[in-house]
Amino acid sequence: MKTILNVKNLGKRFEGTQVLTDINFKVAEGEFIAIMGQSGSGKSTLLYNISGMDRPTSGNVLFGGKEISKLDDKKMSEIRLKEMGFIFQHSHLLKNLSIRDNIVLPGFKSGSVSRDKINQRADTLMIRTGILSVADHDIKKVSGGQLQRAGICRALINQPNILFADEPTGALNSSTTKDVMNIINKVNAEGTAVIIVTHDAKVAARADRVVFLMDGKIHDELRLEKYDGDEEKEFSREKRLSGWLEERGF
Numbered sequence: 001m002k003t004i005l006n007v008k009n010l011g012k013r014f015e016g017t018q019v020l021t022d023i024n025f026k027v028a029e030g031e032f033i034a035i036m037g038q039s040g041s042g043k044s045t046l047l048y049n050i051s052g053m054d055r056p057t058s059g060n061v062l063f064g065g066k067e068i069s070k071l072d073d074k075k076m077s078e079i080r081l082k083e084m085g086f087i088f089q090h091s092h093l094l095k096n097l098s099i100r101d102n103i104v105l106p107g108f109k110s111g112s113v114s115r116d117k118i119n120q121r122a123d124t125l126m127i128r129t130g131i132l133s134v135a136d137h138d139i140k141k142v143s144g145g146q147l148q149r150a151g152i153c154r155a156l157i158n159q160p161n162i163l164f165a166d167e168p169t170g171a172l173n174s175s176t177t178k179d180v181m182n183i184i185n186k187v188n189a190e191g192t193a194v195i196i197v198t199h200d201a202k203v204a205a206r207a208d209r210v211v212f213l214m215d216g217k218i219h220d221e222l223r224l225e226k227y228d229g230d231e232e233k234e235f236s237r238e239k240r241l242s243g244w245l246e247e248r249g250f
């Protein structure tokens with residue numbers, strides 16, 4: 001499998017504090033990785049530094065074989081807009097815009113395809129995530145789960161090869177978490193690589209690989225089979241992951 005992201009000897013220092021040290025890992029095309037670890041271990045910092053939202057103080061990040069950690073802000077924003085998708089704990093949709101307008105906006109900004117095509121994509125994404133009925137609603141008038149689904153549609157509007165997610169289910173109840181994870185697993189099954197930061201073992205158990213951070217270093221990782229939606233297997237992979245996490249004091 002081709003490598004989409006190659007992180008080499010990455011380090012991050014904030015003023016006097018070394019937060020990440022000597023991080024090395026590769027992500028294959030279409031792979032799904034979960035990053036776990038204690039609070040403060042550096043998970044979000046790692047996500048930001050491998051996705052061009054922040055810059056590492058040492059090391060390299062190759063995206064599709066291209067070094068991105070030293071690009072200027074303009075070039076990096078363009079790559080983020082056109083080739084990467086982002087989801088956060090809160091969807092950060094723009095106020096005073098409808099759900100649909102929020103979703104199409106990065107598509108229009110990118111300018112890679114026609115507005116008609118972007119509108120069609122938005123419809124398809126909203127149908128798939130079950131939010132077409134609220135497409136024209138103001139973002140203040142929909143539920144948290146609907147907002148998060150809209151955030152996912154927005155992240156996918158430019159058909160990225162990779163989706164970065166920082167605690168995407170952190171503000172959702174367990175049934176909405178399951179719905180959102182089903183959507184993310186489907187997107188992944190269609191070939192989009194996913195890197196997710198989460199505290200939730202049930203969420204991480206949906207990944208192919210769980211990377212455990214400790215004190216800003218990769219401690220080790222657990223490989224799981226590709227998730228296939230089988231409920232019995234899901235239960236056993238959750239148990240396996242929980243035992244593994246417990247051994248690491250999580």
Ligand SMILES: Nc1ncnc2c1ncn2[C@@H]1O[C@H](COP(=O)(O)OP(=O)(O)OP(=O)(O)O)[C@@H](O)[C@H]1O
Nearest residue numbers: 014015017019037038039040041042043044045046
């Ligand atoms: N902008 C910043 N300036 C200074 N220190 C920072 C900054 N961002 C993060 N840190 C520090 O880096 C360390 C790792 O933070 P980070 O948010 O990456 O951890 P985390 O594992 O994602 O934690 P949590 O699970 O609580 O979200 C923490 O000690 C934090 O205080």
